[in-house]
Amino acid sequence: METEILSIAADEPEESVRQKLSRAGDIIKNGGLVAFPTETVYGLGGDALNSESSRKIYAAKGRPSDNPLIIHIADMERLAGIVKETPENARRLAAAFWPGPLTMIMKKSDIVPVQTTGGLDTVAVRMPNHLLALEFIRAAGGYVAAPSANLSGKPSPTIAKYVIQDMMGRINLILDADGAQIGLESTIVDLTGAVPMILRPGYITQEMLSRVVGEVDMDITLFDCDATASPRAPGMKYRHYAPKGELVLVEGEPEAVLRYINTQTDLHRKNGIKTGVIGTQEQISRYHADSIKNAGSREEPLAAAQQLYTFLREFDDENIAYMYAEAFEGTGIGQAIMNRLLKAAGHKIIQV
Ligand code: AMP
Ligand code: MG
Numbered sequence: 001m002e003t004e005i006l007s008i009a010a011d012e013p014e015e016s017v018r019q020k021l022s023r024a025g026d027i028i029k030n031g032g033l034v035a036f037p038t039e040t041v042y043g044l045g046g047d048a049l050n051s052e053s054s055r056k057i058y059a060a061k062g063r064p065s066d067n068p069l070i071i072h073i074a075d076m077e078r079l080a081g082i083v084k085e086t087p088e089n090a091r092r093l094a095a096a097f098w099p100g101p102l103t104m105i106m107k108k109s110d111i112v113p114v115q116t117t118g119g120l121d122t123v124a125v126r127m128p129n130h131l132l133a134l135e136f137i138r139a140a141g142g143y144v145a146a147p148s149a150n151l152s153g154k155p156s157p158t159i160a161k162y163v164i165q166d167m168m169g170r171i172n173l174i175l176d177a178d179g180a181q182i183g184l185e186s187t188i189v190d191l192t193g194a195v196p197m198i199l200r201p202g203y204i205t206q207e208m209l210s211r212v213v214g215e216v217d218m219d220i221t222l223f224d225c226d227a228t229a230s231p232r233a234p235g236m237k238y239r240h241y242a243p244k245g246e247l248v249l250v251e252g253e254p255e256a257v258l259r260y261i262n263t264q265t266d267l268h269r270k271n272g273i274k275t276g277v278i279g280t281q282e283q284i285s286r287y288h289a290d291s292i293k294n295a296g297s298r299e300e301p302l303a304a305a306q307q308l309y310t311f312l313r314e315f316d317d318e319n320i321a322y323m324y325a326e327a328f329e330g331t332g333i334g335q336a337i338m339n340r341l342l343k344a345a346g347h348k349i350i351q352v
Pocket of ligand 1: 067068069070105117120122123124146147148185186188199200232233234235
């Protein structure tokens with residue numbers, strides 16, 4: 001398949017943007033696939049109400065078909081069309097966080113094909129906080145099913161370059177525009193039980209949700225390295241975000257972490273093996289690895305979130321065999337960063 005790339009500049013005239021989005025919307029309406037930017041990561045969109053489109057999304061990503069897609073909407077009125085009922089908590093959370101990086105799970109209505117929901121009777125819904133994405137969703141008919149626009153198993157793309165690398169020849173169109181200010185996928189909260197439960201941590205934290213709806217649980221299997229139970233979001237059980245080389249997280253006092261990582265990377269260098277480090281600003285200049293990624297200050301973990309997937313992709317581009325990352329504090333967005341790092345590392349974490 002020929003993949004068209006349409007770039008939209010930040011200062012592009014309105015009429016030209018409208019034309020490009022209308023073209024992208026028509027592709028979705030005709031059963032095709034379009035990658036588009038959001039504030040979290042690039043999405044790989046298809047018509048959420050067309051089972052054939054969902055099948056194509058799974059095929060393009062090489063994604064197991066029991067791993068459901070998130071339906072993206074642009075207008076609150078559209079929610080009622082795809083859910084059996086809108087729980088009061090959903091109304092409150094939407095008022096507080098939509099448009100934004102929050103996905104809510106509710107009972108699905110009959111018009112949502114089970115191909116879109118991976119066979120489940122629930123549906124995941126989100127309204128992205130990205131003007132182009134919202135206009136694109138409207139142009140596409142209002143319901144765009146979209147997982148992240150990466151090949152299954154790879155880090156989610158936060159820049160068009162990596163969408164192109166993964167999806168060229170597999171989808172109809174790539175919209176190349178600014179986005180991914182957050183850099184990690186949305187928080188997923190399940191509203192089908194008595195107490196809302198976070199199935200995937202993200203920028204919207206447990207504390208932020210609690211302020212709006214009271215008690216909120218967290219799917220503990222997400223952080224438990226020895227968990228025998230499966231995570232409740234089907235997608236979270238798959239190996240994910242993984243670089244080609246081996247990634248290890250190192251947790252402890254900053255000085256001890258630095259010493260451990262430098263000892264390891266020095267050893268590998270002696271053997272002619274290329275190494276990488278993801279470290280924080282506070283001690284970045286003291287690392288010895290071949291490729292050193294500055295995740296910004298420990299005090300401002302959002303910078304690390306924004307860059308994490310790009311770092312993992314760059315390590316691949318640079319053929320790095322062994323990578324080490326400083327562990328992050330498991331609070332606020334640090335919790336989402338740790339969740340993604342643990343998955344990328346296959347849960348290899350060393351305490352020093
Ligand atoms: P991605 O679009 O790549 O961020 O993946 C979507 C995530 O949402 C996956 O982890 C899915 O398992 C999860 N998800 C989507 N729909 C549901 C649902 N109905 N119930 C639980 N998890 C879901
Ligand atoms: Mg994904």
